[in-house]
Amino acid sequence: MSAPAKTGGLVVENLTVAYPLATATVLGVDGVSFTVRPGERLGVVGESGSGKSTTALALLRLIRPPGRIAGGRVMLNGTDLRGLDEAGMRAARLRVVSYIPQGAMNSLNPVKTVAAQMRDAILDHGERVAPDAIARALEGVDLPAGTARLFPHQLSGGMKQRVCIAIGMLLRPQLIIADEPTSALDVVTQRQVMGTLGRLQTETGACLILIGHDMGLMVQFVDRLAVMYAGRLVELGGIEEVFAAPRHPYTRMLIDSVPTFENRGHFVGIPGTTPSLARLPPGCAFAPRCRFAMELCRQVVPPSREVAPGRSVACHLEDVPLAPPA
Amino acid sequence: MLRTIAARVLLLVAMVWTAGTVNFIMPRLSDRDPIAERLTQIASQGGGSLAGIQDMVKSYQERFGLDRSLWTQYVDYLGSIARLDFGYSIANYPTRVADQIAYALPWTIGLLGTATIIAFVCGTLLGALAAWPRAPRFFRNVLPLFMVLSAIPFYLVGLVLVYFLAFRLNWFPSGGGSELTAIAGFSWAYAGDVLYHSLLPAFSIVIASIGFWALGMRGMMVSVQGEDYMMFADAKGLRPRRIFFAYGMRNAILPQVTALALSLGRIITGSVLVEMVFAYPGIGTLLFESIKLSDYFTIYGCVLVLVLATGLSMIVVDLLYPLLDPRAGITHA
Numbered sequence: 209m210s211a212p213a214k215t216g217g218l219v220v221e222n223l224t225v226a227y228p229l230a231t232a233t234v235l236g237v238d239g240v241s242f243t244v245r246p247g248e249r250l251g252v253v254g255e256s257g258s259g260k261s262t263t264a265l266a267l268l269r270l271i272r273p274p275g276r277i278a279g280g281r282v283m284l285n286g287t288d289l290r291g292l293d294e295a296g297m298r299a300a301r302l303r304v305v306s307y308i309p310q311g312a313m314n315s316l317n318p319v320k321t322v323a324a325q326m327r328d329a330i331l332d333h334g335e336r337v338a339p340d341a342i343a344r345a346l347e348g349v350d351l352p353a354g355t356a357r358l359f360p361h362q363l364s365g366g367m368k369q370r371v372c373i374a375i376g377m378l379l380r381p382q383l384i385i386a387d388e389p390t391s392a393l394d395v396v397t398q399r400q401v402m403g404t405l406g407r408l409q410t411e412t413g414a415c416l417i418l419i420g421h422d423m424g425l426m427v428q429f430v431d432r433l434a435v436m437y438a439g440r441l442v443e444l445g446g447i448e449e450v451f452a453a454p455r456h457p458y459t460r461m462l463i464d465s466v467p468t469f470e471n472r473g474h475f476v477g478i479p480g481t482t483p484s485l486a487r488l489p490p491g492c493a494f495a496p497r498c499r500f501a502m503e504l505c506r507q508v509v510p511p512s513r514e515v516a517p518g519r520s521v522a523c524h525l526e527d528v529p530l531a532p533p534a
Numbered sequence: 535m536l537r538t539i540a541a542r543v544l545l546l547v548a549m550v551w552t553a554g555t556v557n558f559i560m561p562r563l564s565d566r567d568p569i570a571e572r573l574t575q576i577a578s579q580g581g582g583s584l585a586g587i588q589d590m591v592k593s594y595q596e597r598f599g600l601d602r603s604l605w606t607q608y609v610d611y612l613g614s615i616a617r618l619d620f621g622y623s624i625a626n627y628p629t630r631v632a633d634q635i636a637y638a639l640p641w642t643i644g645l646l647g648t649a650t651i652i653a654f655v656c657g658t659l660l661g662a663l664a665a666w667p668r669a670p671r672f673f674r675n676v677l678p679l680f681m682v683l684s685a686i687p688f689y690l691v692g693l694v695l696v697y698f699l700a701f702r703l704n705w706f707p708s709g710g711g712s713e714l715t716a717i718a719g720f721s722w723a724y725a726g727d728v729l730y731h732s733l734l735p736a737f738s739i740v741i742a743s744i745g746f747w748a749l750g751m752r753g754m755m756v757s758v759q760g761e762d763y764m765m766f767a768d769a770k771g772l773r774p775r776r777i778f779f780a781y782g783m784r785n786a787i788l789p790q791v792t793a794l795a796l797s798l799g800r801i802i803t804g805s806v807l808v809e810m811v812f813a814y815p816g817i818g819t820l821l822f823e824s825i826k827l828s829d830y831f832t833i834y835g836c837v838l839v840l841v842l843a844t845g846l847s848m849i850v851v852d853l854l855y856p857l858l859d860p861r862a863g864i865t866h867a
Contacts, residue, residue: 270768273667301771315766317781319859328780332772359860375770 216285217245218267218383218415223280225259225266225439234485236262236275238439241512244383244415244432246285249406251430251447252419253462255482259439260419264385267417268307269297284415285382303333306381308372308405310388315372316360322346322371323356329375341378349374349404366397370404377408383415391420402429423466427451432518435459438483438493441512445519455521457498492524500525542852546845553841554615554834558608561830568624568828569594598624598831611834620835625827631835634820639839641711642816645732646801646808649739654794656740657747662783664748665755668774677748684745689807692738696811699734706734709813735812750793754786761785788859795851799844 225237237259244250252260265271267282269289282289284304292300301307309315317325323342330337343353349370360368369389376384386405390398406429409416418430426433426447433450435443435458443456454460461478480497489495495505504524512522570591577587595601598621599610614620620631660680663673683691700708707713712727758764759782767781797804805818813819817836824832855862 268769270765298771298773301769303771307766307769309762309766309769313762315762317763317767317785318861319784320780328772328776329770332770332776361861372766 217243217248218285218417219243219281219283220267221281223263223266223282224278225262225271225275226278227275229486232486235278235439236485237266239280240436240439240441241280242434242441242444244417246382246415247410247413248432249409249416249418249430251426251433252417252436253421253423253426253433254436255421257438257482257485258436260436261387262439263436264307264387264417264419267383267385268301268305270307299333302329302376302381303379304381305383305385306376306379308376308384308386308389310391313365313392314360316363316368318360320359321356322358322360322363325371326356326375326378329378333379335379345374345378346371348377348408350400365393366401369393369397369401373401373405373408377412380412381414383417384409385417385419387419388421389418390425391422398425423462435462438488439485440493440522442494442523443521444512445516445521449516449519455515455519455525456494456523457500457525458494492522539849539853542849546842546849549845550615550838550841551612554612554838555608557834557837558611561825561828561833562604564828566828567591568830569598569600572625572827598622615834615838618838620831620838623824623829623832625824625829625832631831634832635817635835635839638815638817638820641814642802642805642809642818644728645735645814645816646739646805647798648732649736650743650794650797650801652736653740653743654747654790654797657744658751658783658787658790660744661748661751661753662755662778662786665752665759666778666782668778677745677752680741680745680748682745683741684743684749686742687807688738688742689811691742692735692808692811695734695738707731711815731814735808735814738811739808747790747793751786751790754789755782758782758786791855791858792851795847796844799847802840802843 220243221241223237223240224235227234227236240259240263242250252263254260262271262275266277267289269277271277277290280290287300287304289297289300289305316322320328326342326345327337330341342356346353346355351367351370351374355363355367355371360371363371369392373389376386384405389405390401393401402425405416418426420426430447432445433443433447434441435450435456437458443450443454443459445455450459451463454463458478461476464476465478467475478497483489483493483496489506491504491506491508492498492501492510495501498505502524508524510522510524512520514520570587573587573590573594592601599607618632623629623631623634626634657680660673660677663669664677666673696708700706707730710731712724712731764777764781767777772781802817805814805816806822807818808814809816809818810822817839820832821836823829824836
């Protein structure tokens with residue numbers, strides 16, 4: 209943690225994304241830092257608007273203007289991704305950093321066949337398309353070779369998602385960012401697709417970031433979990449430690465909101481709504497919804513502090529014996 | 535596929551029949567008598583006497599079949615549509631209507647077809663670039679100019695051009711399809727002459743309609759950019775040029791193609807005003823002249839050509855569309 213530049217994998221330091229508005233500048237991502245070692249899987253959870261997808265786009269440098277990356281460092285296996293020029297970054301996408309979208313809806317070009325879209329991706333990275341490259345890529349995601357000839361509208365949601373994964377893995381990237389890859393799929397398909405994604409990642413030893421809000425899926429799939437709230441990273445740690453002993457009240461409430469077998473039919477929500485990023489409270493962004501909020505919380509933004517190796521939290525509460533809510 | 539074609543052709547036949555029937559009735563609602571008018575005109579020009587003209591009118595009416603019952607004429611007329619034979623022009627007897635159309639049609643198709651396609655290509659490209667954030671700002675700034683120009687009817691643009699470029703500056707001929715003295719044929723001189731005469735009318739159509747195509751394309755291109763596949767195309771690291779053409783324009787152009795086919799079908803109708811302004815010897819001028827003289831048979835012929843052109847271009851679009859958009863094919867298959 210102390211000397212991250214020497215270790216391989218992904219190192220993100222103080223990443224900040226700013227959107228200028230008429231009245232103020234809104235920070236969609238506010239000083240986010242984390243690392244992902246090769247072969248490791250990091251889950252990023254948070255409510256809609258918490259900045260998890262924006263973080264992913266910032267890593268790919270695909271923030272659309274007028275939004276921009278306002279600061280921070282992104283190192284991937286020794287390469288400074290923020291230092292690349294535009295052409296270099298374009299070449300790095302897919303080859304080095306690949307993005308797997310929520311593809312079940314329409315991430316594929318409706319007027320091109322699966323094969324043509326895969327071929328485009330290979331050709332534009334200056335490689336020849338080996339005769340069996342597409343069939344092998346499809347086989348890798350458990351799709352028949354005949355899928356290559358089909359158009360997106362002829363595929364099911366699960367098949368489209370597999371095609372997106374196959375495209376994402378074409379050039380064996382060092383970092384895979386999967387942005388809610390299964391949120392539009394039913395649970396059975398979801399499990400199969402995640403299995404495929406996990407297997408490919410293990411084979412290539414790439415870093416993987418899984419973005420989502422399905423806490424159940426996270427427990428099954430990732431090694432470490434990052435919890436985001438209002439553009440800030442509020443808790444980071446090994447998935448088991450975070451689930452066993454969450455250090456941030458928000459994380460605790462997220463975990464408690466997962467329905468259990470013992471408590472069927474009873475859902476626990478988090479009262480209140482996410483604050484508007486344009487009108488954040490002066491202190492901790494979560495304070496208005498927090499049961500433990502103190503006077504300090506409403507005045508000072510809690511800095512992220514390391515509570516154990518690889519485990520950090522941004523909360524003023526010193527020691528949090530968080531009891532489940534009554 | 536065969537069933538689709540058969541259904542389309544049946545629809546075309548129904549369309550031609552309906553349009554033909556309306557076309558048959560309309561000129562006959564007028565109380566003018568084309569033969570009497572024509573003969574009076576000849577007589578007055580030739581200085582001949584008007585005596586005995588009633589007998590001539592009667593005999594000509596017999597020759598053209600205008601003395602028979604309306605029903606008989608209607609049945610004959612439908613038969614002639616089926617044979618694409620409209621007999622003789624009343625106004626220019628003994629020229630056959632088919633010959634008149636055959637002479638006029640290439641002028642119209644050559645001028646308006648080419649001008650429409652040029653306007654489509656330029657306008658579509660301009661609209662796409664105007665909507666593309668990475669394109670030079672120039673394209674965004676020039677778009678309003680063309681939108682203003684497209685709000686002005688092109689015959690007005692044409693009149694202004696004729697006045698300044700032809701009448702005042704004498705750079706271009708003020709009308710006609712070629713020099714009156716030119717000898718028609720496949721020679722470079724003649725081709726150059728025809729091209730020279732077509733520049734001004736073509737230019738007026740192109741600058742007046744680029745805005746229409748650009749506006750439609752810009753709107754589609756803007757909404758296409760919000761699609762997930764555009765974002766994924768970027769994330770895949772595709773070359774910007776490929777994203778623009780194969781992912782952006784390729785999807786945004788689909789409604790444009792439908793509009794192009796419809797407007798290609800309509801150019802013959804739309805040609806009337808342009809051809810009048812530039813005295814162009816196309817089908818628009820022919821139609822205008824024959825309406826002025828109540829030349830039934832020529833009107834029938836012209837209108838039928840219009841109907842056929844619209845109908846055929848719609849069939850072509852229907853059959854080509856699945857090739858452009860694979861999603862359109864499944865409903866027919």
